[in-house]
């Protein structure tokens with residue numbers, strides 16, 4: 001008695017909150033910043049780093065010292081990896097405590113991972129992250145070391161590699177990667193890093209173990225195909241919408257540069273958050289598309305957030321099943337069970353609710369900002385994307401607090417919804433059915 | 440063979456489309472308008488009337504002759520009553536064709552109505568509508584006959600009574616009911632009319648037959664309580680947000696006038712569409728609240744649209760069940776079955792999708808309009824509300840066509856989703872379960 005029992009998602013939320021507080025304290029110390037930071041600036045930056053969002057009220061490149069930037073980097077790494085391992089760890093943690101029927105439910109919900117113990121799993125996740133980040137650092141160094149010298153070049157490369165793999169979107173440059181808009185090496189490396197980071201550990205380990213398409217799990221196929229098509233379609237639409245917009249693609253000299261910029265802008269919303277174009281200069285149509293992509297996000301148990309790409313695909317498949325009048329949605333010759341469909345629509349709808357409530361709050365605390373700007377920053381915070389139309393640092397304190405809270409909930413929320421639905425227990429009390437008209 | 444078989448929702452959609460075309464033709468005739476209407480103006484007006492939306496690209500009070508206004512009134516009446524009876528008729532139509540198991544499903548889905556034959560039901564619906572409209576006309580005439588003379592006063596009263604009961608929102612005055620912002624009789628009569636029209640025939644007939652709270656169906660209790668609380672809460676929030684806004688409540692002299700205006704503005708979005716305040720002058724926070732209310736709408740099988748208030752309540756109850764970790768949401772000691780929950784989230788999500796797609800289309804066709812204006816008109820069209828920030832007549836032709844289509848789908852869509860889900864048949868083919876991570 002007397003012991004508070006927390007569910008895994010509650011532990012995660014509490015852990016993230018504590019990490020934010022500790023990070024804020026470190027950033028607030030005099031050695032971390034080139035100018036005295038206000039406590040709320042330190043807290044917002046730490047929260048943004050731990051939740052790998054990248055929205056910022058300070059200029060990470062100018063306002064932070066090397067030590068301050070290192071703190072941000074460590075917070076990103078711990079936040080990103082912590083979340084990634086957590087989803088997988090939950091399986092093992094639950095496996096020892098729950099009755100067998102529910103073990104299977106949770107195991108299925110979080111992917112069929114069978115590792116002998118916790119340490120194995122954590123080691124694998126860390127190895128995956130560090131190896132990818134090392135490769136990324138080396139590739140980026142080929143560009144930045146010649147440009148900035150060995151020490152600074154390596155630092156910029158390491159920072160961007162870690163920030164990209166963890167889908168954090170923080171940059172040591174004040175204008176993110178706008179200077180590199182036409183650089184094929186930086187474009188390719190950074191986008192590949194955050195796409196790989198966004199696939200999710202379950203998908204990557206399945207790919208690593210099976211390699212042949214026919215042997216891959218349905219989840220892996222769905223995530224790979226959906227990632228491919230979403231990126232291709234979004235690139236094509238953005239090329240069309242922005243081709244002659246002087247503020248974005250229209251300002252670039254040749255077709256290859258436009259293609260690179262459109263590709264980068266198409267893949268960064270789910271949920272990397274770097275930008276090579278001025279976000280505020282996009283047309284309203286592109287802005288709405290980016291908001292939808294930010295809401296979707298990338299893979300489960302990855303460094304990315306949003307409602308997750310699997311959730312989005314299950315919604316699409318459910319809609320298809322609906323119009324074909326079949327009972328269950330199917331993919332690759334397998335039917336998607338009803339509880340998965342329910343999970344998906346619950347996660348999506350909870351996301352919509354969180355976004356609408358946050359936006360309502362912001363229209364009250366910061367009513368003088370434009371509605372589109374507020375809506376954009378809200379979705380960016382929910383998807384922990386970090387793309388910004390430039391108003392985050394102008395927001396009132398309550399507004400910034402609201403955005404910070406949305407980052408935390410956006411990061412932990414979708415996993416929690418899935419977890420709670422998976423472990424839901426039937427209660428003893430039974431009620432008669434009550435009929436009600438819908439629609 | 441050779442006969443095209445349509446499902447009831449397809450019949451409804453086709454019938455509405457034909458009615459729009461016929462109405463457009465009538466409005467386009469010289470006798471209907473005081474100036475030559477373009478074909479697209481006539482079509483938009485007819486579509487807006489048939490779907491009881493009220494968005495307008497013309498000034499119904501000035502651009503239409505008495506005959507033209509009469510055409511609009513008939514279109515409203517046929518569109519409103521047609522939809523209202525349709526939901527109930529479906530039960531009877533299906534009852535004779537489907538196997539017993541599915542009869543029950545549909546019967547439950549559309550409310551436990553047991554009428555001996557179709558004519559009885561239609562008669563009852565028409566009697567309910569005409570009696571309510573007659574009472575409304577008489578009450579309104581007490582104000583408008585002294586002001587405008589017998590003929591014009593009666594006409595204005597009849598038009599507003601029919602328009603209010605059918606939640607159409609069309610007015611013979613260019614500025615809707617802004618002149619009557621402080622008139623208790625008009626405020627009370629009009630809001631009461633559209634609230635009663637928005638309860639739905641199933642609720643009204645249950646109220647008429649049972650009268651005592653304890654004997655009412657769960658559906659009736661839910662609709663009544665939710666209508667009451669939504670109206671009270673929205674009024675309170677709008678009072679708070681607009682109290683000192685000089686463009687709206689701040690411009691009114693006394694507290695009673697402010698209370699009336701806040702009440703009217705709180706109840707009109709679900710989905711009446713009259714206004715006594717300048718919609719464009721509301722704060723962004725109020726505008727977002729109004730958009731949420733427009734999305735929700737009122738009762739099933741009523742003259743109102745939106746995702747419906749029952750859908751909204753089921754979503755709330757599901758969220759509550761989720762946080763309490765119980766298997767089924769419950770209300771009034773009854774559990775809401777899983778298929779109802781699925782219907783509710785499907786309807787809500789389909790609504791979100793339709794709104795986002797329409798808005799994306801409008802940002803392309805009418806990118807020069809403000810994002811909030813476009814978003815507002817989109818939700819207003821989806822919920823067939825008719826409140827406007829004043830840009831509908833400035834939209835491009837493709838933009839107007841898109842809004843018209845959204846009105847039609849917004850009117851027929853939610854019912855169709857419910858219908859298709861209720862009559863869904865299990866197919867012979869069986870697939871293995873495919874597991875996928877969500878969130």
Ligand SMILES: [K+]
Nearest residue numbers: 053168273385
């Ligand atoms: K990010």
Ligand SMILES: [K+]
Nearest residue numbers: 492607712824
């Ligand atoms: K209306």
